[in-house]
Amino acid sequence: MSSFYDILFSVVIAVIIILVGYLIGRLMKYLIESSLKRTGFDNWLKKFTIGRALDKAGYSASEFFALVTSWFLYAFFILLGFEYIFINLNLGYFSSLILTIMKVYLWGLAKVIIIVIPGFILVDSFVGYIYSTSEIREEEIILSPIAEYLRILLYIVIVIFALDRSGMEVQVLESAMSPIIWGLTAVMIIVSVSIIISRMFKSNKSS
Structure with missing residues (x-):
């Protein structure tokens, strides 16, 4: 003692x-x-x-x-x-507990930040490049839902990857995100199709 x-x-x-x-x-x-x-x-x-x-x-x-x-x-x-x-x-038990907190949670959170922030910046740069490829206003309107869909999707991928690299369990998160991703995909398709159809009707009326 x-x-x-x-x-x-x-x-x-x-x-x-x-x-x-x-x-x-x-x-x-x-x-x-x-x-x-x-x-x-x-x-x-x-x-x-x-x-x-x-x-x-x-x-x-x-x-x-x-x-x-x-x-x-x-x-x-x-x-x-x-x-x-x-x-x-x-006090070996408490010592190992502190080491676990330092390794899993503190260092894990640091890895999440190190991965997420540069990852989000790269995603924004990529989406910005997509917007820059549209030479006219109409192209930008059509590209907008696709670009924003990609932005959100890549954000989700980066967050899940960062959490996985940090040592946290992400299986439950991946399962929960699956219907959200499918929902975003459906919304993106509907919005894109509606924009294209709307543009087609306007062009037909003007002609």
Whole structure:
């Protein structure tokens, strides 16, 4: 059984670890936010859906990424502090629990963010390219439902892939998303066909 001094020593070291983590988190937050602002990253990300969503939520891109990074560091060092206590006091069950949280949830969430954000940017770029291929207004109207359908579909694929890479179970999510995808497909087809038919009627009337 651990003595009072062992417990006290472990707690003191854990507090020091957490305080160091807090300082590192604050420093990284400042460095990331200031660096991204200087590079014009905020304005660049506003070209994409995720940047506009952050702007509507009241965050600039630099603030968001700096904040997320700092909170990840805070969480990591807090867990590391508790991990030190549990290891030092020979509490193997709680130590393994902390390691699982760090590996599965904390690192898993980090992987989701790392995959989803660049993935969404690539999807927006691809959809933007589809729109740019339409030379006239009528072509853009016809392409619009197809492009937006692809955007939503690819978003879903990226999210599922990211969750799978993070180690989370996605079988239930995939099953739940299947009818939604089919529904989106049906809506896209109906809208596209209705637009084409409407254009055909208008062209016949004008002729």
